[in-house]
Every structure is written in C-alpha cells, then in structure tokens.
Amino acid sequence: MATGRELYARMRSVLEVPILNDKFWSKVPTVPADAIMVDLEDSATPTTKSLVRERVIAELGDPKHFGGRHVIVRVNNLDTLWGRADLEALAEAEGDFLVCYPKVDTAEELAEVSAILRAGRAPRGLHVMIETARAVQNLDAIAGSEGVHGLHFGYVDYASDVGSRAFDESGADLYGPANHFARAAISVAAAAHGLFLTGGSLIPEYKDLEKVERFVRVWADTGYTACIAVSPAHLPVINSVMTPSGSEVEAAREVCGSYEDAVKQGAPAAVLNGRVITLPDYRVAARLMARAAHPGDGEK
Incomplete structure (x- = not known):
C-alpha cells in the first residue's frame, strides 16, 4: 500500500481559503496551488461555524470548483463545541478529501477521530497538526496512528503552548532555541512513517516575499515536502522552492x-x-x- 508521502509526492503548495469570503473563494479555480484547504477552524467565528460547515459539505459534493486539486478540510478539535459535529458531517460527505485535524495531543484522541470518520461513507485520510508540547512528546505514536497520511507543524500555536517566542529577530525564521527541535523532530517522524509534511508561509512581514522565500526554504531544507500558503501571492514562491532544480x-x-x-x-x-x-x-x-x-x- 502506498504511503502518504508517496500518494502526495507531487503536492508542493496548499492554499488555505476561508469559504465565506467570496472574493477569495472565487479565485480557487485559477490559483496555482496543488491543494486547497477549506477551513472550519480559525477562519470561522463561533457564530458562523454551522454556516461554514454547511457550505463546505455542499462544495465537496460538487468538486468542479476545486479543479482536480487535492482537497483538505480542517475541522475543529474534539475539545471544542464544534469538533464532533464537523467530523460527523464529513463522515457522511461526498467527494475525495483529507481531513485535517488540529491541536492533537495523543494517539488515543486520533483513534476517536478515526472511529467517527469510519462510521461514514468511506475511509478518510488524516492530515494531523502538531501544535502542542504534548503532541511533540507523543510524536511517534501520533505519526504511526491508523489513517494518518500527513503531518503539519503549527509553529505559532506551538510557541503559544510552550510559552516561547515564535520568530527570531529577522522575522524570516523561527526562534531557534524553542522551535528548531520540534521542527526537526516532526520531520524525522514524518519520514519514519512515510508521511507528507507541511510547514506554513505565515511570518510577521508576510508581504515581504523575499523573507517568505527564506522562510519556506528552511522547510524544504529540513525535509518538509509541502507548505501551506496564507496568501495566493505566496504560491509561486512555494512552488519554486519546493520543486527540485x-x-x-x-x-x-x-x-x-x-x-x-x-x-x-x-x-x-x-x-x-x-x-x-x-x-x-x-x-x-x-x-x-x-x-x-x-x-x-x-x-x-
């Protein structure tokens, strides 16, 4: 059976898109992204969570808008008011997509996520976000969990959980003493278990494309196979850096x-x-x- 790293070997760039923003959503068919991440978590407010979920389910049933790209749907964590409802709705949804699960702490938590998804139409692969100190401690068990195809290092949330600085003085890399260990450990775990692995393009000066390129290049040099873009302007940079010369x-x-x-x-x-x-x-x-x-x- 092919590993997640093999299945998504050609995926370099993932564009995160808020589905209720018509300006951004209308650009999905033409952006140079290899995958589209539809977000039920950070870009949805508590008052719009249900509406976003309904819109996402509807779009998954009519995949032409995604233009043949990989589709990833980020849900809310099970500890929130919306996580279980998100997973139950996606378990019954049509379409071919991965489920991105944020702020995981343990393999046991992922087993519950998988059980909810297995009760639906078809098995769903998981893209798991490592964003807490406990997740880093439990990396091997998380990466080896059934159904996991990919990992992501959520470096801003991780820094918040640890209580460290997120970025160094240049603003084009992570603050080393607190973050380099986690970044490397996640890379090793993904490689050991044959998983694709994403970093992110969000930096304080996200409009400075030279700094964005420096930041993305570190992901590639550390063994990350793809990068999530927070802006369509970052996609050409990511595609270039993540493509072998x-x-x-x-x-x-x-x-x-x-x-x-x-x-x-x-x-x-x-x-x-x-x-x-x-x-x-x-x-x-x-x-x-x-x-x-x-x-x-x-x-x-």
Whole structure:
C-alpha cells in the first residue's frame, strides 16, 4: 500500500481559503496551488461555524470548483463545541478529501477521530497538526496512528503552548532555541512513517516575499515536502522552492540509472563519480524525481 508521502509526492503548495469570503473563494479555480484547504477552524467565528460547515459539505459534493486539486478540510478539535459535529458531517460527505485535524495531543484522541470518520461513507485520510508540547512528546505514536497520511507543524500555536517566542529577530525564521527541535523532530517522524509534511508561509512581514522565500526554504531544507500558503501571492514562491532544480533532477537521474544498471548486473551497489550508490541513495533520488515530475501548477 502506498504511503502518504508517496500518494502526495507531487503536492508542493496548499492554499488555505476561508469559504465565506467570496472574493477569495472565487479565485480557487485559477490559483496555482496543488491543494486547497477549506477551513472550519480559525477562519470561522463561533457564530458562523454551522454556516461554514454547511457550505463546505455542499462544495465537496460538487468538486468542479476545486479543479482536480487535492482537497483538505480542517475541522475543529474534539475539545471544542464544534469538533464532533464537523467530523460527523464529513463522515457522511461526498467527494475525495483529507481531513485535517488540529491541536492533537495523543494517539488515543486520533483513534476517536478515526472511529467517527469510519462510521461514514468511506475511509478518510488524516492530515494531523502538531501544535502542542504534548503532541511533540507523543510524536511517534501520533505519526504511526491508523489513517494518518500527513503531518503539519503549527509553529505559532506551538510557541503559544510552550510559552516561547515564535520568530527570531529577522522575522524570516523561527526562534531557534524553542522551535528548531520540534521542527526537526516532526520531520524525522514524518519520514519514519512515510508521511507528507507541511510547514506554513505565515511570518510577521508576510508581504515581504523575499523573507517568505527564506522562510519556506528552511522547510524544504529540513525535509518538509509541502507548505501551506496564507496568501495566493505566496504560491509561486512555494512552488519554486519546493520543486527540485534542474541540476538536482539530473543528478538524481544519474543516480537512479547507475543503480538500476548495477542491480541488473547482480551488484548490490553502484559507483558513480567515485561515490558508492546504495539502495537508500536510490530511494532518495527516485523520490526527488517523482516530485519533479509535476504535471503543472494547480493540477492534481
């Protein structure tokens, strides 16, 4: 069975869209995003939660507006007044989508989420947001839970939970002493369990695209496979940073070719330019080529 990382290997960018904002929602068919995240949590006020849920369910049943992209629906946590109703409604909803579950603390909590979703029409994969200190402590169990396809580091909520600064003095990276451990640990857990992994593009000066690019590049360099954009203006930056360069693709192609030739000849490894190429090297190169073979911005 394919892992979440394999299923979503070509997903680089996710645009978060508030469904009640007609100006933003009308742009969904044309934005250069690989996935659309429809939000029932942060962008919905307590008085609009039910209305947002009804609108989302209706749109899921008529997926043309999403233009063939991956669809992710972020619900409210079970500890809120709306979380269970969100999950029960999505369990019966039509369409092909992932459920994004925020502020998880334990694997037991995810088991309850999965049980609610399993009672509906079809199994739903989970994109789980790591946003609390307890979640970081329970990372391996959370990442290994049934139905989890992806993780996300919610760095602002995490900093709030820990009581630390979120950003460093430059405003283009996280505050290191408090956040670098969690960012790296989440990357390791996602890789170990074969999950796709998202960071975010939200920084204090979010209109400064040079700073946004520096911020997104750290996600890519840390092993994150995609990034959630808070603005359509961030999508070209994210797509560029998260797409392997031409030189990287050519190098990966050489690694794959050399290893495959060696295996055909019965050798356990290859030698390319004086460097030993083993199976793990081959897997890394093959995954990079899969990510590079993108059909075009905004296409699934």
